[in-house]
Amino acid sequence: MSVTEYIRKSQIWRSIFRHPAPYDRRNRAVVVLTNFFLHLHPVSAKKGGIALSYTWCMGGITFFLFLVEALTGVLLMFYYRPTLEWAFTDIRALRDVNTLGIMREIHRWGAHAMVITVWLHMYRVFLTGSYKPPREFNWVIGVLLLVLTLLLSFTGYLLPWDQLAIWAITVGSNMARATPFLGHEGPGFQLLNVGGFDLITNASDARFLLLGARTVGEETLNRFYILHCVAIPIVVSGLIAIHFWRVRKDGGISQPL
Amino acid sequence: MEPHPDLTISVIRGLGWLYLLMSLLNICWTFRSHKHDGYYNRMFGIDHLPKSMFWAIYSALLLVLAAVHLVFSADASSFLLRLPSWFKVAADTVIANPISFFCLSLVIFIAIIALRKWWVQPTVAWILFNLSVLFLAVSMTDYDFRQIVGKPDNVPIVGMLYLVGFTTWLYFYKANDNDERIAEGRPLAEKELSDQVLVWPDLVYSEMICMILVTSLLIVWGVALQAPLEEPASAVKTPNPSKAPWYFLGLQEMLVYYDPWMAGVVLPSVILVGLMAIPYIDFNTKGNGYYTFDERKFAIITFLFGFLPLWVGMIVLGTFIRGPNWNMFGLYEYWDVHKLEVLNNVNLSEYFWHGLGQPLPKPDAEAPGLSQVLTILSREWLGILLTLAYLFVLPPLMAVTVFKKFYVKMGFVRYMVLANLVLLMASLPLKMVLRWVFRLKYIVAIPEWFFNI
Numbered sequence: 001m002s003v004t005e006y007i008r009k010s011q012i013w014r015s016i017f018r019h020p021a022p023y024d025r026r027n028r029a030v031v032v033l034t035n036f037f038l039h040l041h042p043v044s045a046k047k048g049g050i051a052l053s054y055t056w057c058m059g060g061i062t063f064f065l066f067l068v069e070a071l072t073g074v075l076l077m078f079y080y081r082p083t084l085e086w087a088f089t090d091i092r093a094l095r096d097v098n099t100l101g102i103m104r105e106i107h108r109w110g111a112h113a114m115v116i117t118v119w120l121h122m123y124r125v126f127l128t129g130s131y132k133p134p135r136e137f138n139w140v141i142g143v144l145l146l147v148l149t150l151l152l153s154f155t156g157y158l159l160p161w162d163q164l165a166i167w168a169i170t171v172g173s174n175m176a177r178a179t180p181f182l183g184h185e186g187p188g189f190q191l192l193n194v195g196g197f198d199l200i201t202n203a204s205d206a207r208f209l210l211l212g213a214r215t216v217g218e219e220t221l222n223r224f225y226i227l228h229c230v231a232i233p234i235v236v237s238g239l240i241a242i243h244f245w246r247v248r249k250d251g252g253i254s255q256p257l
Numbered sequence: 258m259e260p261h262p263d264l265t266i267s268v269i270r271g272l273g274w275l276y277l278l279m280s281l282l283n284i285c286w287t288f289r290s291h292k293h294d295g296y297y298n299r300m301f302g303i304d305h306l307p308k309s310m311f312w313a314i315y316s317a318l319l320l321v322l323a324a325v326h327l328v329f330s331a332d333a334s335s336f337l338l339r340l341p342s343w344f345k346v347a348a349d350t351v352i353a354n355p356i357s358f359f360c361l362s363l364v365i366f367i368a369i370i371a372l373r374k375w376w377v378q379p380t381v382a383w384i385l386f387n388l389s390v391l392f393l394a395v396s397m398t399d400y401d402f403r404q405i406v407g408k409p410d411n412v413p414i415v416g417m418l419y420l421v422g423f424t425t426w427l428y429f430y431k432a433n434d435n436d437e438r439i440a441e442g443r444p445l446a447e448k449e450l451s452d453q454v455l456v457w458p459d460l461v462y463s464e465m466i467c468m469i470l471v472t473s474l475l476i477v478w479g480v481a482l483q484a485p486l487e488e489p490a491s492a493v494k495t496p497n498p499s500k501a502p503w504y505f506l507g508l509q510e511m512l513v514y515y516d517p518w519m520a521g522v523v524l525p526s527v528i529l530v531g532l533m534a535i536p537y538i539d540f541n542t543k544g545n546g547y548y549t550f551d552e553r554k555f556a557i558i559t560f561l562f563g564f565l566p567l568w569v570g571m572i573v574l575g576t577f578i579r580g581p582n583w584n585m586f587g588l589y590e591y592w593d594v595h596k597l598e599v600l601n602n603v604n605l606s607e608y609f610w611h612g613l614g615q616p617l618p619k620p621d622a623e624a625p626g627l628s629q630v631l632t633i634l635s636r637e638w639l640g641i642l643l644t645l646a647y648l649f650v651l652p653p654l655m656a657v658t659v660f661k662k663f664y665v666k667m668g669f670v671r672y673m674v675l676a677n678l679v680l681l682m683a684s685l686p687l688k689m690v691l692r693w694v695f696r697l698k699y700i701v702a703i704p705e706w707f708f709n710i
Contacts, residue, residue: 048450105479112413136536166490175521187708
């Protein structure tokens, strides 16, 4: 008995992998059905549906990049404190001192790449008409995921707390003060007043809600940190699960009817 | 040594490696061409000349070019292969002007669609690709170009342009094929691959290869380019220009033409709602699950117009061309903070009242609220009327004329949603044209209520 065979036959191995190795046709089906990580897939698919030139693999790469971002993000969290005192210094230390510093590069470039791959995934889905019935609602979930991807990237942009970060967020969030009715420089905010007392001021409008303050400051850093590391990833994870589940339930990978 | 040298030894070396890579790629292409492209019957007095010979010569030239760059060791300022200044001036004149920039992007967009059968031919596409790389390479010999395109955060945008170009090519390549098949009554290309295969190994393995490739790409990228870290944040030192993250630069560009409440809130919301509405307003049942152009012309052209010139084009504009004070700068131009551009835009109401030879009606601050409102509305009545007409009168008019077929098939609600989305998308280029031609600032200008359109 060879060593690999010995390991494969051991009780430990068989308790982890509840199926034989995928050497024959039957077990290749079984492995996809019984493995948690593989069960996202159907057992079989149309050849044209999984052809790379058809799918561009952009949705899959987006998901993979999300996992990369989660992993590198958790590693970065060990080295980063979201306070005015430490945020910038910690990032500089990541660059100059830490062995794991390249995690920041991978995290940032992965984030840029993820924005691009989400767009290209949508581009492909549109160009193949894959949003058409019965997949209408999954397209809507996809648009929500697009928004959340952009928000993830946007909230992460602030965390290095350098000039690039704070001013990009300032420019981006300045829009919120012009929100109709809810921004203190938006049309119609004057209508929301009680007895001549404005409800919408620069300390109560949409921008204040986003920043936690009148300008980008420590409150904003804390708010964006929590959004970036906890709140948005949780929502995204949920939506990704629904998105994948519905790919399977709404007729699988799209193909001509 | 000059502080901003166009060429340094490391730039020359880098270009050498790029030319070497291009030479190798073109050698591969020569083999492909030898296999597929056949022969010229008679050329230069030679019978039976293989077409691949041109690619062989071109590859050899690139190889020489690479060698020249890689072995050059004298003073970089004496290196002769650089972009001629007349080209820089000509290119900058076209690019640093909003009118010619958008006209150019519109021409490219129309060409992409109208010449789709021509430019997707592999040889043509390969030539276009080579030209774009050569353009990028010789441009790298310019100091200002390197400053903006070589910025670590801008590198992904260059990558995105190539990916968008490639995917657009791939789309049209497959769509042309399917369109021909449909016209000739043959089955779709996708249908010919309709046999079922097991996901292990056919899909699982390609997924794994993808993951490995992406991982190695990220590692190489991370080693090669350091993530930017500027000065520590300072609330008092405003950088000029202050730019939003690159994927929002299309929205920031809209600020030139619209106030923040439109450019930053309403139009982005419309974009998202519009995207979500697509499956519910596209009544065309054809083109579901395969690449086609002919069967979905309206949907594809509208989407491509929104994505290519408006979204991607404006990101390019915002990233590479908008400089200090949000002025436009050529790719080879120094970002001069003191560059002056005269902005002298006029509101529609000013045109109207001054055209009548009358002063603009001014609300009397002492008067009761209602009379102030009436004064403002009477001052802006023309713009308000035009805006309302654009959103509420134009759709029914289109329903009985150009969009008649759509209206009949879609019903009232769907049609109105579609018409308004299309009109809102068109409002951006329309406002641009109005700005350029009439120096029009706002159609409705009510700064008292922060309500400018």
